[in-house]
Amino acid sequence: MADGNNLFDEDPQKTSKSEKSEKTTNDQQKQGQPEGERSPWSLSRRRLIAGAGAVAATGVVVGTGATVAVEKLGGGSSNKSTPTQSNGVTYGVPSGESVTASVVRLNVNGVDQFVSVMPNQSLAEVLRENLGLTGTKTGCDRSECGACTVLVDGVPHNSCSLLAIREDGKSIITVEGLAQGTTLSTVQKAFMDNMGYQCGFCTSGQMLQATALLKSNPNPDEAAIRHALSGNLCKCAAYPNILASVQAAAKAPKA
Ligand code: FES
Ligand code: FES
Numbered sequence: 001m002a003d004g005n006n007l008f009d010e011d012p013q014k015t016s017k018s019e020k021s022e023k024t025t026n027d028q029q030k031q032g033q034p035e036g037e038r039s040p041w042s043l044s045r046r047r048l049i050a051g052a053g054a055v056a057a058t059g060v061v062v063g064t065g066a067t068v069a070v071e072k073l074g075g076g077s078s079n080k081s082t083p084t085q086s087n088g089v090t091y092g093v094p095s096g097e098s099v100t101a102s103v104v105r106l107n108v109n110g111v112d113q114f115v116s117v118m119p120n121q122s123l124a125e126v127l128r129e130n131l132g133l134t135g136t137k138t139g140c141d142r143s144e145c146g147a148c149t150v151l152v153d154g155v156p157h158n159s160c161s162l163l164a165i166r167e168d169g170k171s172i173i174t175v176e177g178l179a180q181g182t183t184l185s186t187v188q189k190a191f192m193d194n195m196g197y198q199c200g201f202c203t204s205g206q207m208l209q210a211t212a213l214l215k216s217n218p219n220p221d222e223a224a225i226r227h228a229l230s231g232n233l234c235k236c237a238a239y240p241n242i243l244a245s246v247q248a249a250a251k252a253p254k255a
Pocket of ligand 2: 196197198199200201202233234236237238
């Protein structure tokens with residue numbers, strides 16, 4: 001994702017991947033290729049995530065010529081939709097079937113939570129809407145801004161692009177889990193002391209990304225910090241203060 005305002009945007013792999021995907025879709029549109037004849041890989045993220053959710057719920061592998069079979073899962077509410085066909089694959093819920101919620105166990109900030117989730121719910125949605133942890137922000141909702149960053153088994157991920165049903169049994173750390181009671185973490189304190197924010201919308205994601213960086217590399221140089229936070233955009237362009245905050249956190253006495 002290239003953004004002229006993003007001073008941290010130094011990850012050519014991410015940039016080229018995103019642009020490549022958009023270019024493929026644009027090229028197909030320019031050529032007037034009907035959607036139904038496009039490669040399955042050019043499906044929109046929303047359709048892909050819906051299809052993947054059904055697979056996660058049922059354990060059925062979907063390929064060309066296959067139908068997404070949906071089994072009823074125990075408990076919870078149900079959603080019904082009209083199946084659509086593309087390239088020989090049927091997406092959606094077959095007539096007479098329904099998709100229902102499934103219970104997953106998420107260890108969130110050290111506490112086991114048993115949550116009833118729909119197969120197409122992202123982890124960000126479940127954290128915010130099911131568990132009320134609104135410190136995780138949703139910006140782009142398409143893995144481009146990093147606002148929704150959380151740690152999954154210690155590794156930063158864009159929670160908007162993870163299916164909650166697939167995170168069963170994982171350990172999730174959100175911004176609410178950084179402090180110990182009323183004592184801020186080193187990274188939180190450094191962001192506060194150095195004003196590593198303006199509006200604050202991106203800040204939880206920035207802090208979780210910085211937390212993961214300092215755990216794997218306690219003394220990062222400026223280039224390493226810029227690289228690590230390159231996927232976390234700040235529309236307020238508070239980058240100099242964010243950088244200073246992470247540098248201050250790295251220099252702070254280790255607990
Ligand atoms: S909201 Fe998840 S990356 Fe932007
Ligand atoms: S502080 Fe406003 S988006 Fe970063």
